[in-house]
Amino acid sequence: MAIKVDYVVRETSTNLFRNLSITLASILTVMVSLFLLGMALTVNLGVNKATQRWQGGIEFIVFINPGATTEQVGAVDKALRESPEVEKLTYVDQNQAMEEFRSLFANQPELIDTVTPDILPPSYRVVPLNKSSDTVEALSEQYRGKPGVKSVVSATETIKLVQKLSGTLTVFMYVVAGVLLGASILLVLNTIRMAMYARRREIEVMKLVGATNWFIRVPFMTEGLVQGVIGAGLAIGLLVLFRPFYERIVPDPTQFPLFSGMVPASSELFGIYVVLAFIGCVIGTIGAGVAVTRFLDV
Numbered sequence: 001m002a003i004k005v006d007y008v009v010r011e012t013s014t015n016l017f018r019n020l021s022i023t024l025a026s027i028l029t030v031m032v033s034l035f036l037l038g039m040a041l042t043v044n045l046g047v048n049k050a051t052q053r054w055q056g057g058i059e060f061i062v063f064i065n066p067g068a069t070t071e072q073v074g075a076v077d078k079a080l081r082e083s084p085e086v087e088k089l090t091y092v093d094q095n096q097a098m099e100e101f102r103s104l105f106a107n108q109p110e111l112i113d114t115v116t117p118d119i120l121p122p123s124y125r126v127v128p129l130n131k132s133s134d135t136v137e138a139l140s141e142q143y144r145g146k147p148g149v150k151s152v153v154s155a156t157e158t159i160k161l162v163q164k165l166s167g168t169l170t171v172f173m174y175v176v177a178g179v180l181l182g183a184s185i186l187l188v189l190n191t192i193r194m195a196m197y198a199r200r201r202e203i204e205v206m207k208l209v210g211a212t213n214w215f216i217r218v219p220f221m222t223e224g225l226v227q228g229v230i231g232a233g234l235a236i237g238l239l240v241l242f243r244p245f246y247e248r249i250v251p252d253p254t255q256f257p258l259f260s261g262m263v264p265a266s267s268e269l270f271g272i273y274v275v276l277a278f279i280g281c282v283i284g285t286i287g288a289g290v291a292v293t294r295f296l297d298v
Helices: 005-018 020-050 070-082 094-104 109-113 133-141 156-198 200-208 214-247 265-296
Strands: 058-066 086-092 123-128 149-154
Touching: 020 156, 020 214, 020 265, 058 070, 058 133, 070 086, 070 123, 086 094, 094 149, 123 133, 133 149, 156 265, 214 265
Parallel strands: none
Antiparallel strands: 058 123, 058 149, 086 123
């Protein structure tokens, strides 16, 4: 028998509303599990982005006051370049700082429009020879309060703490999401099983008149796919609503430079949304596929 679209739509709709409470339970479980997974991916992306300026061994940054005199800047530059404790030194001028600012705050165009390069502090990115936290802190302390220095940011321990806490939180959310994803598959499987059991007489008649297994399977597998897709769509919607709240709970980057870029841009989150949609489809397909394979002969 040829499979027609209107037949699949009609049968799928009937199955979805036949056991509405179980269907809703399946969709909500998929939604919660994918929402937790999306949160874990968002936090992980934000932490990686927030700490990107510290990658490659940069241990502290000396920010120069934009209004510092040439003599003051020269004195700081000389002190850094002649220090035997400095392994590598990189100067970031105001134009480069502006490019970095645009990258870190790409999700806040209204903030970018209010900032010009002349108000951003140039900086020195410093890599010490000895990278122990005590040595880095002692070395960075030498430049705090120097004429022309706006601030010195040393975040070795803070970065490690943030990465450790975010790592622990991410693993926890991954585990919970994994457990719920397993439960989602089982719920989808059980929903399909109940739908097939409720229509077992119809299935027997269809098989007697020559319907192939795939002709019978497709509406039930589509039902599982629909449940996964709806759950994924709701999870993505929750993540979109969650983003402003996440942005508010992240510390102010003007006071805590380490957290600059902690909130990913919308374009960066799009990839996460695609992953969640794909996983939702996989959950529904696996659950339905197992159900129709095990319970077709009724």
